[in-house]
Amino acid sequence: MEKKQLSFWQIWNMSFGFMGIQFGWALQMANMSSIYEFLGAKPDEIPMLWLAAPLTGLIVQPIIGYMSDRTWHPTFGRRRPYFFVGAVLSSLALMMMPNCSELWMAAGLLWILDSSINISMEPFRAFVADKLPENQRTFGFSMQSLFIGLGSVVASALPWIFTHWLGVQDAEGHVGIPTNVKLSFYIGAAAFFLFVMYTILTTKEYPPQEISDREKVIERKKGFGAGVEEIVHAIMHMPRKMKQLALVQFLTWPGLFLMWFYYTPAVGADIFGGLAAEDADPALRALYKEGNEIAGLTYSIQNLTTFLFALALPVLAGRIGKKFTHQLCLTIGGAALISLQFIHGAEQSHWLFVVMACVGIAWASILSMPYSMLSDCLPADKIGVYMGIFNFFIVLPEIIAALSFGWVMENVLDQNRMLAISLGGCLLIAAGVVAMRVKE
Numbered sequence: 001m002e003k004k005q006l007s008f009w010q011i012w013n014m015s016f017g018f019m020g021i022q023f024g025w026a027l028q029m030a031n032m033s034s035i036y037e038f039l040g041a042k043p044d045e046i047p048m049l050w051l052a053a054p055l056t057g058l059i060v061q062p063i064i065g066y067m068s069d070r071t072w073h074p075t076f077g078r079r080r081p082y083f084f085v086g087a088v089l090s091s092l093a094l095m096m097m098p099n100c101s102e103l104w105m106a107a108g109l110l111w112i113l114d115s116s117i118n119i120s121m122e123p124f125r126a127f128v129a130d131k132l133p134e135n136q137r138t139f140g141f142s143m144q145s146l147f148i149g150l151g152s153v154v155a156s157a158l159p160w161i162f163t164h165w166l167g168v169q170d171a172e173g174h175v176g177i178p179t180n181v182k183l184s185f186y187i188g189a190a191a192f193f194l195f196v197m198y199t200i201l202t203t204k205e206y207p208p209q210e211i212s213d214r215e216k217v218i219e220r221k222k223g224f225g226a227g228v229e230e231i232v233h234a235i236m237h238m239p240r241k242m243k244q245l246a247l248v249q250f251l252t253w254p255g256l257f258l259m260w261f262y263y264t265p266a267v268g269a270d271i272f273g274g275l276a277a278e279d280a281d282p283a284l285r286a287l288y289k290e291g292n293e294i295a296g297l298t299y300s301i302q303n304l305t306t307f308l309f310a311l312a313l314p315v316l317a318g319r320i321g322k323k324f325t326h327q328l329c330l331t332i333g334g335a336a337l338i339s340l341q342f343i344h345g346a347e348q349s350h351w352l353f354v355v356m357a358c359v360g361i362a363w364a365s366i367l368s369m370p371y372s373m374l375s376d377c378l379p380a381d382k383i384g385v386y387m388g389i390f391n392f393f394i395v396l397p398e399i400i401a402a403l404s405f406g407w408v409m410e411n412v413l414d415q416n417r418m419l420a421i422s423l424g425g426c427l428l429i430a431a432g433v434v435a436m437r438v439k440e
Contacts, residue, residue, distance in 0.1 A: 003133040003206075013202040014131060015143040017083060018124055020195025022151030023188040024090050024117045026303065028053075029260045030156045030296045031181055032110065037265050037276040038177050039103040043415045046261050047405040049103075052111040054257075054398030057391050060118040062231050065388030068123045077205035079123035079130065086120025087196035094189035098182035120196060122391070126384040129375045130206065137375050138317060141368040142310045148367055149307030149360070151191070156299035158184035163293060175278045178289060234385055235392075239377040242386070244438045245370050246393040251431035252330065252366060254397040258405070258424030259337060259359070266417035267295035272346045287346075294349055298356040305360025306367070313368060323438045326369040330432035333362020337425030341418055362428060373438060 006014075036049050068079050076084075093113035100106040128140040162168040162180035170179050238246075265288075268274045274288025275281070317325045336358030343351050371387075378386045405420070413419045 003131065005136065006132060010203075011132070011136070011140055011143050014127060014199060015140070015147050016202075017087075017120075017196040017199030018144045019147035019151035020087065020192040021090075021117060021121050021124065022148045023155040023191040023195075024094060024113065026152035026155035026299065027094065027158070027185055027188045028110070028113065030264055030299045031159070031184070031292075032106075033261060033263075033265050034268065034276070034292045035098070035100075035106055035177055035181070036103065038175075039100065039106055040278070041103055043262070043265070043417060044406040044410040046265075047402045047409070049107050049110075050257070050261060051399065051402040052107070052114045054395035054402060056111060056114040057118055057395040058399065060115050061122040061391040061395075062385060062388035064119055064122045065126065065384035065386075066231060068126065069382065069384035072207065074207075079127050079205065080200045080203075082123045083120050083196050083200055086116050086118070087193045089116035090120065091189040091193040092116075094185050094192060098177050098185040101176070122388055123384065125371060125387045128371075129378070129383045129387075131203075134376060138314050138322075138368070138372040141372045141375075142313045145310035145313070145364050145367040146307055149303045149305070149310055149364065151195075152303030153300045153307060155184070155188055155191075156296045156303060158187060158296075160293045160297045160300075173282070180293075231385060231389065234382060235389055238386075238389070241377045241439060242374055242390065245374055246390070248326070248431050248435045248438065249370060249390070249393040250397050251427050251434060253394045254401045255334065255337070255424035255427030255431065256363075256366070257398045257401050258420050258427075261405070262417035262420050264292050264295040264299075266340075266421060267291040267298075267349075267352065270418055271343060271349060271352075291346070291349075294352065298352045301353045302356035302360035302363060305357040306364040309361050309364040310368065313364060317369065317372070322369050322373050323435050326365050326373075327432040327435045329362045329365035329369075330428045330435065333359045334425040334428030334430075334432070336362075337428065338422045340421055 033046050068082050071078050093116055097109050132140045159180040162183050168180045268288040268291030272287045272291030274291055275284040276288050336355045340355055409415055
């Protein structure tokens with residue numbers, strides 16, 4: 001069946017929920033490492049504490065993709081039931097996270113939060129390929145990037161907004177997770193649920209017989225063994241283009257992961273000169289908190305850039321090609337992360353906004369170009385499972401980084417957060433070089 005061209009507002013409605021999902025991711029990216037350090041974690045312990053993010057993606061996304069390919073309800077549809085369940089669970093986890101009093105509680109709750117976000121997020125990727133004809137898919141994924149950027153702008157800046165606009169301050173001598181971070185997570189929980197519900201209520205789905213043969217979508221065996229067999233078969237028979245893109249992803253995401261591990265605490269400790277420890281001098285704790293707030297604000301600039309640059313991506317990709325666009329964006333972002341080495345002291349913190357704007361250019365492309373290139377070569381009745389498998393090449397290198405980088409920090413980098421971030425920048429540049437091998 002030839003799918004109908006959708007209007008701008010129809011694509012807007014089907015993508016709007018991604019803004020809520022990004023509240024969950026952005027709050028996590030900007031604040032989790034600092035939350036861990038507030039609860040007593042050392043720099044070499046941070047990678048292992050982040051293990052939940054890639055491992056839950058590795059397990060949850062292919063399963064949810066497989067299940068959503070085979071789900072159909074006349075009222076609730078195919079992907080929307082997963083949007084709803086993930087939104088409810090994620091919102092609850094976001095409300096609980098900033099109230100953790102022990103490191104093990106925060107680490108355990110992150111597993112629940114990441115699993116729940118993945119339940120909503122994976123079907124959103126397949127949603128674009130389900131509903132849009134091929135010539136609108138780049139625009140559809142770019143619209144998702146736009147909402148990801150917009151949601152992240154607000155979510156990342158929330159702690160700074162509560163402190164500097166709304167006057168939220170902690171009592172003198174306060175230790176543990178700051179009040180402005182707690183309030184930010186509560187707002188994020190509400191936004192996640194409400195924005196996803198907007199997409200659920202404003203978007204309809206094609207019934208399975210209009211996407212592919214009903215026998216393939218509904219009546220295929222649904223047992224666990226059959227699902228594992230199909231996932232393994234799909235891995236063994238990946239399209240060549242998907243294999244090429246997999247290597248690009250395999251290099252890209254560890255670079256991002258190293259940034260998320262260390263950027264916020266690095267700004268607080270290495271640029272502002274603060275300390276997070278409970279027994280540290282109150283003035284040093286205040287500097288660390290101020291640096292964290294500035295880091296969150298620069299994440300907002302990164303995501304504002306993502307939001308705006310997503311509008312230009314389809315035009316740029318149309319002129320120079322998708323792989324050239326992706327290579328250029330990755331190089332800009334990688335070089336920006338390396339340049340953090342040359343920023344010293346709070347008086348130079350304004351350069352952080354330039355650096356993270358450049359990272360935002362890379363982030364806009366990472367969130368859309370690989371998926372746009374991939375969707376062109378996938379069979380319609382296996383889009384969900386292949387999107388889940390594609391996630392393997394995001395999470396496997398992240399798992400390797402989470403398991404091994406603590407040793408690297410302790411024994412090779414001497415706990416130097418900035419060197420770790422620069423290594424991430426080098427990986428982004430390498431991913432851009434590899435992207436040039438993809439056959440369009």
